[in-house]
Amino acid sequence: MTPPDPLVTVVVPVFDGARFLAACLDSLVAQEHRSLEIVVVDDGSTDESAAIAEGYSYEDSRVGVLRRAHEGLGASRNAGIEAGHGALIGFCDADDTWKPSKASAQVAHLDAHPEVDIALCRQDTVIEPGTEMPDWLIPDQRYGDLDGVSPTSALFRRPVFERLRYRTDMDTGTDFDLLIRARAAGFGIAVLDEVLRTRRIHDDNMTTRHGPSKADLFASVRSHLRDRR
Amino acid sequence: MGSRYRPNEPRFVDETIDGEALVMDMVRGNYYSCEGASAVAWNALKQGLDVDAVAAVLVATYALAPEQASSDLDSFVAALLAEEMLVERPDAAPDAAPATAPVAARAGPYEGLRLDRFTDLADLILLDPVHDVSEAGWPHRAE
Numbered sequence: 001m002t003p004p005d006p007l008v009t010v011v012v013p014v015f016d017g018a019r020f021l022a023a024c025l026d027s028l029v030a031q032e033h034r035s036l037e038i039v040v041v042d043d044g045s046t047d048e049s050a051a052i053a054e055g056y057s058y059e060d061s062r063v064g065v066l067r068r069a070h071e072g073l074g075a076s077r078n079a080g081i082e083a084g085h086g087a088l089i090g091f092c093d094a095d096d097t098w099k100p101s102k103a104s105a106q107v108a109h110l111d112a113h114p115e116v117d118i119a120l121c122r123q124d125t126v127i128e129p130g131t132e133m134p135d136w137l138i139p140d141q142r143y144g145d146l147d148g149v150s151p152t153s154a155l156f157r158r159p160v161f162e163r164l165r166y167r168t169d170m171d172t173g174t175d176f177d178l179l180i181r182a183r184a185a186g187f188g189i190a191v192l193d194e195v196l197r198t199r200r201i202h203d204d205n206m207t208t209r210h211g212p213s214k215a216d217l218f219a220s221v222r223s224h225l226r227d228r229r
Numbered sequence: 230m231g232s233r234y235r236p237n238e239p240r241f242v243d244e245t246i247d248g249e250a251l252v253m254d255m256v257r258g259n260y261y262s263c264e265g266a267s268a269v270a271w272n273a274l275k276q277g278l279d280v281d282a283v284a285a286v287l288v289a290t291y292a293l294a295p296e297q298a299s300s301d302l303d304s305f306v307a308a309l310l311a312e313e314m315l316v317e318r319p320d321a322a323p324d325a326a327p328a329t330a331p332v333a334a335r336a337g338p339y340e341g342l343r344l345d346r347f348t349d350l351a352d353l354i355l356l357d358p359v360h361d362v363s364e365a366g367w368p369h370r371a372e
Contacts, residue, residue: 120356149356179353189353218244218251221260221350225251228349 005035006087008103008155011080013073015043017094018052020200025056025063027097027198033104038063039080044070049094074166074174081161090155091175095200102196106155109192117157117187118179121196123150128202151175153197160187173216180224231280234306234315241314245272248337252314258351261312266291267342270305274315280306291339305342312346 010028014021021040028038040053042065050067057063066083068076081089088107092098106119113119152175164181166174183189236243243252250268252261263271266287273283280302287298309315 151353151356176353176356179356180350183350183353191352191356214242215244217253217354221253221354222246222249222251224350225260225262225347 006107007035007037007085008033008107009037009039009080009084009086009089010098010103011077011084011089011091012038012040012053012094013043013076013080013091014040014045014049014053014094015070015076016045016047016049018045018047018049020095020202021049021052022056024092024094024097025053027099028092029056029060029063030100031098031103032100033107036062036103037084037086039066039084040064041066041068041076041080041083043068043072043076072168073171074168077166077174078168081165087158088155089158089161091152092197093152095202096152097198097200099196099198101194103155105192105194105196109190110155110157113188113190115188116190117160118182118189119155119192120149120151120189121153121192121194123148123153123197123199124195126198126200128200131201131203149191150197150199151179154179154189157187170216170219173220176217177220177223180220184224184227231282231284232306233277233279233318234274234309235277235318236275237313237316243271243275253354254312254314255354258348258354259312260347260350260354261314262345262347263343264340264345265337266339267305267344270302270342271309274306274309277318287339293339301342305344308344312344 012021012024012028025038025040028036038056038060040056040063042050042053050065053063053065057065064083066079068079077091080091088110090103090106102121106121109119110116154175160182163185164178167177168174170177179189240256241252241254243250245251245268248265248268250263250271252263252271254260269290270283270287273286274280278286280299284295284298284302287293287302288295291298293301306315
């Protein structure tokens, strides 16, 4: 069981993500679940990302900023995990947002389901004006819409990270890879039917979406297969 | 001339490394492993060789009797078709005309043709496993 009002750490890794970072942080500080700690991990940005995050930290003591040399997504998430204190840990990329009830709904689910260690949720999609509908946006196999369930939507119990960390040798597939290893380690995974997260598609993130990520997907499944043999 | 096939794309995606072909079904979430001669056969079929030519590759690579190569290949193709991994393409020419299949040069002993199916990650593969990435990575891969 989780405590009545557990501290939720939200790790926000960012590298040159100033364009949408304020919208991301606005959505986090507005969470209905108030027992929140937001750890922005600036991964050596060359734009105003760190300054924007520090501005939020001056206005809300729940926001902290960790400045680091550039190491990539997995390393940034791991650094945020280590810096955070929450019994529950979630992640929000700098160009995405959480719905106001995301943390509270996932906390409630974990509280009601002690056998679940990782709670994911559905997402909706915002396509920035001027961005063409990407051809990879195919209907989700589970719900039939165009939105899907992102591994990044997960809220984790801390014990998951007492055994596992994100891989640092891959970029976009780190969160899926972690879910595979968490499953193999015996952690329970559930998907909430609620749409609690918004994925933003913009001209900076669509073109190569299937390229490197597919390679990561194969790498993760190959590792899993090797471990189970 | 025997039948020709192509992979059932984009539903199935595949990658061969170190003599093992890994094939993922992005609709059902299953994944498949073809090792050794099975990977050779999968890749030869994928390139559009007709089944007689694929059998000839197996005979040449593993010193099989032609009857055994044909029999094993028939069963293997039937398994691939049953899983909807291949689609027949009666009139298509091969994508390339390799003298041997791609991984034949490193072939080990012949252990039959086998398609191993795994379903344990289906619910995870059917999530949205691909996260946003820019032209250069996340959003810019480290130099």
